[in-house]
Amino acid sequence: MEELTQFFGTELKPCEKCNSVICNCIKEQPTNYKKWNKDEIHFLIQNNNKLQVNEVSKILNRSESSIQGMRHILHLRRDKPYQSGKYKLNINYDDLYRLYIMESKTCEKISKIYNVSDASISKYLNVYNIPTRRSGPIKHSESTKQIMSLKRKGRKESYEWRKNKSISLKKAYADGRHPSYKDGMSKIRIYFRVYFNKTFEYRNWRNSVFERDNFTCQKCFAKNGNGKTIYLEAHHLKSFSKYPELRLDISNGVTLCKLCHNLITKMDYKNV
Numbered sequence: 001m002e003e004l005t006q007f008f009g010t011e012l013k014p015c016e017k018c019n020s021v022i023c024n025c026i027k028e029q030p031t032n033y034k035k036w037n038k039d040e041i042h043f044l045i046q047n048n049n050k051l052q053v054n055e056v057s058k059i060l061n062r063s064e065s066s067i068q069g070m071r072h073i074l075h076l077r078r079d080k081p082y083q084s085g086k087y088k089l090n091i092n093y094d095d096l097y098r099l100y101i102m103e104s105k106t107c108e109k110i111s112k113i114y115n116v117s118d119a120s121i122s123k124y125l126n127v128y129n130i131p132t133r134r135s136g137p138i139k140h141s142e143s144t145k146q147i148m149s150l151k152r153k154g155r156k157e158s159y160e161w162r163k164n165k166s167i168s169l170k171k172a173y174a175d176g177r178h179p180s181y182k183d184g185m186s187k188i189r190i191y192f193r194v195y196f197n198k199t200f201e202y203r204n205w206r207n208s209v210f211e212r213d214n215f216t217c218q219k220c221f222a223k224n225g226n227g228k229t230i231y232l233e234a235h236h237l238k239s240f241s242k243y244p245e246l247r248l249d250i251s252n253g254v255t256l257c258k259l260c261h262n263l264i265t266k267m268d269y270k271n272v
Contacts, residue, residue: 040060041070053067196247212250230257232257235261236253
């Protein structure tokens with residue numbers, strides 16, 4: 001009784017009918033049913049992770065279903081994965097670490113040494129908390145690529161998926177982990193989009209550049225009017241990130257339409 005109380009951490013109340021902590025009168029038992037005594041319960045608790053169910057059943061002379069039922073009543077769980085028969089693997093942490101980490105052998109090669117499947121080796125890598133390594137990008141065949149492309153066609157991502165992807169990309173930009181990150185350029189872009197382009201000084205500089213160029217693109221000479229709507233942008237001749245002292249200099253600005261601005265920006269990135 002005291003051992004069970006220490007195991008569960010709380011005081012257990014016995015059954016009113018049979019006056020036992022492990023109640024045997026909840027269900028009608030067969031006439032040949034053998035009740036559990038205190039020594040058997042103590043043995044089952046002590047050897048929960050050491051012995052398998054079939055071994056405990058031979059020692060206690062009970063059926064495997066009876067062992068499993070008592071383990072369920074006592075809320076016992078095994079710390080290690082179940083091993084039985086030909087799939088039982090006798091390998092310790094040091095040997096597995098030496099083969100996988102020190103000698104850089106794959107799970108397939110290690111499985112041939114122990115005559116087991118590579119899935120068993122990968123399972124024990126997780127059990128022993130050994131960090132796994134990637135074998136590189138997965139190379140798909142052409143037929144597999146065609147099947148994957150057909151499955152993706154017409155698929156629409158949910159609003160939550162697109163929102164989470166947008167948040168993760170913004171964090172990647174801010175931390176400098178995005179593939180397009182170059183020498184702090186991504187942080188400057190965020191600063192420009194979120195804060196600088198909304199200030200009075202920047203808007204005044206942009207309007208001054210537009211008025212000087214007569215609201216006309218200086219590359220293709222496109223202009224609003226005659227039923228056309230041209231979106232104009234103010235472009236910095238010298239880099240916005242490399243020359244911060246010239247960000248509000250009118251002589252450093254030029255009026256471009258959106259198409260010409262995108263073309264010039266791409267050419268500038270190629271030359272970086």
